[in-house]
Structure formats: structure tokens, C-alpha cells
Amino acid sequence: xxxxxxxxxxxxxxxxxxxxxxxxxxxxxxxxxxxxxxxxxxxxxxxxxxxxxxxxxxxxxxxxxxxxxxxxxxxxxxxxxxxxxxxxxxxxxxxxxxxxxxxxxxxxxxxxxxxxxxxx
Amino acid sequence: xxxxxxxxxxxxxxxxxxxxxxxxxxxxxxxxxxxxxxxxxxxxxxxxxxxxxxxxxxxxxxxxxxxxxxxxxxxxxxxxxxxxxxxxxxxxxxxxxxxxxxxxxxx
Numbered sequence: 001x002x003x004x005x006x007x008x009x010x011x012x013x014x015x016x017x018x019x020x021x022x023x024x025x026x027x028x029x030x031x032x033x034x035x036x037x038x039x040x041x042x043x044x045x046x047x048x049x050x051x052x053x054x055x056x057x058x059x060x061x062x063x064x065x066x067x068x069x070x071x072x073x074x075x076x077x078x079x080x081x082x083x084x085x086x087x088x089x090x091x092x093x094x095x096x097x098x099x100x101x102x103x104x105x106x107x108x109x110x111x112x113x114x115x116x117x118x119x120x
Numbered sequence: 121x122x123x124x125x126x127x128x129x130x131x132x133x134x135x136x137x138x139x140x141x142x143x144x145x146x147x148x149x150x151x152x153x154x155x156x157x158x159x160x161x162x163x164x165x166x167x168x169x170x171x172x173x174x175x176x177x178x179x180x181x182x183x184x185x186x187x188x189x190x191x192x193x194x195x196x197x198x199x200x201x202x203x204x205x206x207x208x209x210x211x212x213x214x215x216x217x218x219x220x221x222x223x224x225x226x227x
Contacts, residue, residue: 044207044219044220045158050214059215061215100166100169104211105211106154106170106209107154107156107166112163113163
């Protein structure tokens with residue numbers, strides 16, 4: 001059974017940093033591109049970032065480019081999102097998601113989400 | 121960025137009703153259109169991919185159609201467990217964008 005479990009969310013002040021983790025199990029993690037998607041409270045879904053299977057290619061939404069860094073450790077089956085220079089508008093539930101096919105962009109499996117709150 | 125526009129934003133319906141939600145892309149996305157269902161406090165669930173392919177385990181009362189810029193999600197006979205918010209997403213090009221959601225409520 002595919003499982004994705006996020007952790008690392010919490011309350012952080014504007015300008016602060018946080019690192020999210022997503023522990024994967026039930027599939028060969030090193031074969032799949034992975035994504036982060038976020039959802040501000042009461043609002044819709046927003047794609048944040050993606051990383052290829054070996055960690056050599058990354059993409060970011062313009063709203064987080066230069067502030068967030070996606071990475072992965074295939075030996076630990078774990079995906080990360082390093083978030084720096086956080087702003088109030090980064091407040092959201094952050095989901096990690098696995099694609100349906102190895103390099104696709106349909107999100108087949110999602111974690112339960114971790115809430116990041118940026119507030120003074 | 122490709123803008124995805126869903127309509128309606130919300131609807132009220134009764135169990136047994138046929139429900140149709142539309143999604144329009146700002147440019148052609150061929151058939152690279154995905155539908156998700158999200159219930160309160162839960163992660164989205166994949167329903168339909170490539171515009172009309174039903175994800176495994178999803179009831180056959182859900183169907184998708186369309187290509188190019190105009191797409192439709194249909195629930196043939198609404199069940200109590202279908203009351204949720206539905207999102208479309210273009211899977212054609214980065215940045216991958218979602219519609220604003222359609223909330224299906226009990227009438």
C-alpha cells in the first residue's frame with residue numbers, strides 16, 4: 001500500500017524557515033517524480049514544486065522560486081521542502097504527491113498534509 | 121500560466137440527481153485534464169485522468185469528457201458520499217494549475 005506521510009509543519013514567524021519532510025513507503029520511491037502542492041485555509045489547490053526521480057531536475061512555482069528548495073533522499077525514501085523567507089501568504093496545508101506514471105503530472109497518491117502557519 | 125475555470129463554484133443537489141461540472145482551460149491542453157474529489161480535512165482523491173479515464177476503484181457513476189479547452193465531470197446518480205469539492209487540474213505543462221473548485225452540497 002502506497003503511503004506518504006508529511007511532517008515538519010508548524011507556526012513560524014515571517015522571514016523564518018521550515019523544512020517539511022514526506023516519508024514514502026509501499027512503492028519504489030526512487031522511480032517516481034514527486035511534487036509538493038499546497039492549499040491555503042479555505043481555498044483551492046496550488047502546485048508548488050516538483051523533482052525528478054534522481055533529484056537532478058527541479059521546478060518551482062513563481063511564487064516560491066528562490067525561497068523554497070525541493071530535494072530528496074532516495075536511500076531514506078524521503079522527500080523534502082526547505083522553505084526560507086516565509087511570508088504570511090505561504091500559510092497553507094502542504095501535501096506531497098506521487099505521480100501516476102513515473103514522470104507524469106497526474107497526482108495519484110497524496111499525503112495527509114502538514115499545516116504551515118506564518119504569523120507574528 | 122494556463123488558467124483553469126470551473127463552473128459552477130457551488131451547487132446544491134439531492135441524492136440520485138445527475139450532476140455536471142465544467143472546466144475550461146485558457147488554452148488547449150489536449151486531453152491532459154484530471155479531476156479530483158476532496159472532502160473536508162482530507163487530501164484530494166484522484167477520480168479521472170486524461171480527461172476520461174476512470175481511476176481504479178472509483179465508482180462508474182463518475183465520468184469525464186472533453187478535449188482541447190472544454191471538459192466535463194458528470195456524476196450520473198449522486199450518492200451521499202459524493203458531497204465534496206471537486207477540482208480540475210491541467211497536467212499538460214508547468215506550472216500545473218487547478219480550477220478554483222466546485223462544492224457539491226446537499227439540497
